[in-house]
Amino acid sequence: MNYFKMAYRNLGRHRRRSALSALALGLGTALLMFVAAFFEGEMRGSMETTLRLNTGHLQISNAEYDPDKLSVAWEYLIENPLQSAAQIEALEQVKSATPRLIASGIVSVRDESAGVQIMGIDPASAANDPYRTMVSGEFITADDRTGILIGLPLAESLNLKVGDSLNLLVNTAEGDVDEQQFTIRGIFTTGTSAYDKGIVFLPLAKAQAFSGAENRASYIFVMLNDREQADAVAAAIQGQNLRIRTWTEMNQLLVLVNDFSNAYLTFINLIVLGVTATVIVNTLLMSVFERTREIGILSAIGMKGRQIIALFLVEATLLGAAGITFGGLLGWSVSAYFAKVGVFFGDLGISGEMLMEDRIYPILTLESAINLIVTAFIITILASLYPARMASRMEPVEALHGSN
Amino acid sequence: MEVAKLTDVTRVYKIGEVETRALNGVSLSIQSGEFTSLVGPSGSGKTTLLQLIGVLDQPTSGKVVIDGKETTDLNRNQRADLRKGTIGFVFQFFALIPTLTAYENVEMPLLLNGKNPAERKQRVLELLDAVGMNERGHHRPDQLSGGQQQRVAVARALATDPKMILADEPTANLDTENGEQVMEIMKKLNKETGTTFVFATHDPRVIKYADRVVTLEDGLIVKDSKAKAK
Ligand SMILES: Nc1ncnc2c1ncn2[C@@H]1O[C@H](COP(=O)(O)OP(=O)(O)OP(=O)(O)O)[C@@H](O)[C@H]1O
Ligand SMILES: [Mg+2]
Numbered sequence: 051m052n053y054f055k056m057a058y059r060n061l062g063r064h065r066r067r068s069a070l071s072a073l074a075l076g077l078g079t080a081l082l083m084f085v086a087a088f089f090e091g092e093m094r095g096s097m098e099t100t101l102r103l104n105t106g107h108l109q110i111s112n113a114e115y116d117p118d119k120l121s122v123a124w125e126y127l128i129e130n131p132l133q134s135a136a137q138i139e140a141l142e143q144v145k146s147a148t149p150r151l152i153a154s155g156i157v158s159v160r161d162e163s164a165g166v167q168i169m170g171i172d173p174a175s176a177a178n179d180p181y182r183t184m185v186s187g188e189f190i191t192a193d194d195r196t197g198i199l200i201g202l203p204l205a206e207s208l209n210l211k212v213g214d215s216l217n218l219l220v221n222t223a224e225g226d227v228d229e230q231q232f233t234i235r236g237i238f239t240t241g242t243s244a245y246d247k248g249i250v251f252l253p254l255a256k257a258q259a260f261s262g263a264e265n266r267a268s269y270i271f272v273m274l275n276d277r278e279q280a281d282a283v284a285a286a287i288q289g290q291n292l293r294i295r296t297w298t299e300m301n302q303l304l305v306l307v308n309d310f311s312n313a314y315l316t317f318i319n320l321i322v323l324g325v326t327a328t329v330i331v332n333t334l335l336m337s338v339f340e341r342t343r344e345i346g347i348l349s350a351i352g353m354k355g356r357q358i359i360a361l362f363l364v365e366a367t368l369l370g371a372a373g374i375t376f377g378g379l380l381g382w383s384v385s386a387y388f389a390k391v392g393v394f395f396g397d398l399g400i401s402g403e404m405l406m407e408d409r410i411y412p413i414l415t416l417e418s419a420i421n422l423i424v425t426a427f428i429i430t431i432l433a434s435l436y437p438a439r440m441a442s443r444m445e446p447v448e449a450l451h452g453s454n
Numbered sequence: 455m456e457v458a459k460l461t462d463v464t465r466v467y468k469i470g471e472v473e474t475r476a477l478n479g480v481s482l483s484i485q486s487g488e489f490t491s492l493v494g495p496s497g498s499g500k501t502t503l504l505q506l507i508g509v510l511d512q513p514t515s516g517k518v519v520i521d522g523k524e525t526t527d528l529n530r531n532q533r534a535d536l537r538k539g540t541i542g543f544v545f546q547f548f549a550l551i552p553t554l555t556a557y558e559n560v561e562m563p564l565l566l567n568g569k570n571p572a573e574r575k576q577r578v579l580e581l582l583d584a585v586g587m588n589e590r591g592h593h594r595p596d597q598l599s600g601g602q603q604q605r606v607a608v609a610r611a612l613a614t615d616p617k618m619i620l621a622d623e624p625t626a627n628l629d630t631e632n633g634e635q636v637m638e639i640m641k642k643l644n645k646e647t648g649t650t651f652v653f654a655t656h657d658p659r660v661i662k663y664a665d666r667v668v669t670l671e672d673g674l675i676v677k678d679s680k681a682k683a684k
Contacts, residue, residue: 352538
C-alpha cells in the first residue's frame, strides 16, 4: 500500500467526477496547445510571407528613396541595378538579389478600374519564385514588351482571364501619366490574397521603359541564406548615396507583434489554466469534506499533517497527469491535423506592413508543448495545495465526534 | 505501571456564546493491563474523556500524562507521533478506510510506523488470525458485516502493539452475538498481551467484561469501582 495506490482508489470512488475534472484540465491543455501552435504558425507564416513577398531580408535603395511614395523620379532611384544585384548576389551569405522597380498605376478594363502597384521584375531571378505559382497561363519572360501578370483576386474582381487585354496607367518619372494596352500572360497566386489583389508584374526592361525610369530601379531586393546575417551583410555592402535597410527595420511592427505574442500567450495560458485549476480544487475540496471522518481516523492512527497533504497532492498529481496527458495528446493531434490542412482565413484585409497567408498552418513546437505541460502541472499542484492543507489541519476529534 | 494519568482536567466547549463544561475537574489514573469501562448517562463526558486520554484533543485546563509524557505542550505532529506508538483506537462506527481492504486497513498503522514489508505481512496475518478474520483479508469494508468490520478495527488498533486501546462504544452498532464476540476478543488480547483497554459505553454487555468501572455524571467522576470481572 502506498500513496499512489490509495490516491488512485480514492479517485476511483467518484469515477465520473474524477474523469470530468481530468477532462476539464485536458480540454484546457488541448485548447492552449492548439492556440500556441496556431499563434506560432501565424507568426512564423506571417513573418515568412512578409519577408518572401514584400520586404526581403535587405533592400538597397537610393538614400532619397521613400518606399511609401512609389515615385519613379530619377533622383529617388538607383542606377545600373542589374550589375549591382549581380555583385551582391556574389556574396557568400546572399541567396538571391534582384532589382525591382515599383511604380503606382491604375488597371482599367471597360468601365472598371483598380489602383495597383506596378512591379518590374527580373523574371530569371530566384527571388521571384514566390510569384511563380500560376493559376493559369505562363510566367512572364524578360523580353516581353506587351505581356503582364496579374493576381487571382484582381482577375476575379475585374473578370479577366489569360489572353484578355487590359489598360494600364502609370505615373512616370517626369510626373506625367502614360497609358498602354497589355495582354495577360498569366494569373498568379502567392497564397496571400491581400498581396495579390494589389500588384501587377511587368518584365523589368518593359517597366523601366514604360515608366520612364530608363536604366534604373527602386531597390535591390535581397534574400539571405540566414536572416540573422542581415546586419553583417548590410555592413559589407558599401556604396555612395545608398540606403540599406534590413528586415527588422522594415518590419518593426511585425517584430514587435512577434515578441509581444509570447507574453500574450503566457497570459492566456495562466487564465485558462487558472480556470481549469479551480475545477481540480473543487473536486479535491469536495473529497476533503466527504472524507472528514476518514481523515480523522488516519490522523487518529498517527498519520501526520504532511502525510495527509502528500496523500491529497498525489491525488491531484494523478488527476493532473491523466488530464494533461489526454490534453497533450488531443492538442497535439488537433495541431498536427491542422498543420497539414491549414486553417482557412481568407483575406483578412490586413495589408501594409504585415502580410498573412490565406491559410494559417499551426506549428506546435516541442518547446511550447513542454512549456505548457509543465505550467499546467505546476498550476494543478499549486492549486491543490489549498484543499490538501485544509485536510491536514482537520482535528482528529472530528472522527469521533462525527459519529455520536 | 501507569499508562495514563489525568489531573484535575476540564474541557470546555465553546460554540458562540454557549459554553459546555463537558469535563469539570476529572482526575484519573489508568494502570497498565487494566480493562476499564467509562459509564454514565448520555452527555456526561465519556467521549470527551476518551479523546483526552487518546491525545486527540487537549484539555482546557489540567494535566494529561500519557505513558509518562506530559501532553499539554505537544504540537499536532508530536501528538500524532505519540498516538502512533502508544494508543490504538476502536470507534463506535466501524472506522475502516473504505478504499482499503481489511488487510490494508490493519497494515496502515504499521506503514505509518515505518515497519518493513516482511514484518508488516507477518504482523497483519497474525492479527487477522487473532480476530478470526484471516479468511477475509482481501475484502473491502463494504463487503464485511458490522461485527467483522469491528474485529478488523480491533486488529488495526492492536497493530503497532500499543500500550493502550481506547474504544468508544465499540458494541453500540452490533447485535448481541457480534458484540459478545468482539468483547471476547478484546478480553482475550488483554489477558494474553497485557494491553490496557479503556471503553466508553452504555452497554451492560461491555460493562460485565470490565474489571474496573468509572462512572461519570455531568463531567465529574462520581464512582470508581473495581468490578469482579468475568
Ligand atoms: N465538539 C463539541 N462541541 C461542543 N460541545 C460538545 C462537543 N463534544 C461534546 N460536547 C458536549 O459536551 C458534553 C459531553 O459530551 P460527550 O460526547 O463527552 O458525552 P458522552 O458521555 O460521550 O455522551 P454519549 O453517551 O451520548 O456519547 C455534551 O454536553 C456535549 O453536548
Ligand atoms: Mg460518547
